Amino acid sequence: ARRMSAAGTGGYVDLARRIVGGQVFSFQWHQDFWLPLFQFHPEDFTPLEAPRRVTRLLRDVLDGWAVARWYVTPLQALDGRSPLALLDADLPAVMAAAQAQRQARCP
Secondary structure: OHHHHHHOOOOHHHHHHHHHOOOOOOEEEOOEEEOOHHHEOOOOOOEOHHHHHHHHHHOOOOOHHHHHHHHHOOEHHHOOEOHHHHOOOOHHHHHHHHHHHHHHHOO
16 A cells, blocks of 8 residues: 555555455455455556456455455466466466356355
């Protein structure tokens, strides 16, 4: 939130709205909430479209910790690569893997 504020793209309230609205995901570890930075543009910290689209498929079936693990776990559906490694290179494949994960959790 401090980085967003410094970049002029929001602050704590805007970040909270993005989390609640599902534009970005977070998870709690000890007493802190963590937001993986790959979800944000490195200059202005606005949410990136690709992670937002993928996370939207997962947010109703996985909690924040599980979403974070999913992004970094090598998947057979992605030829042993992680969704994060392919997010920019092959978004359709990552979206298909997320949809498969969603269907596996939602009969």
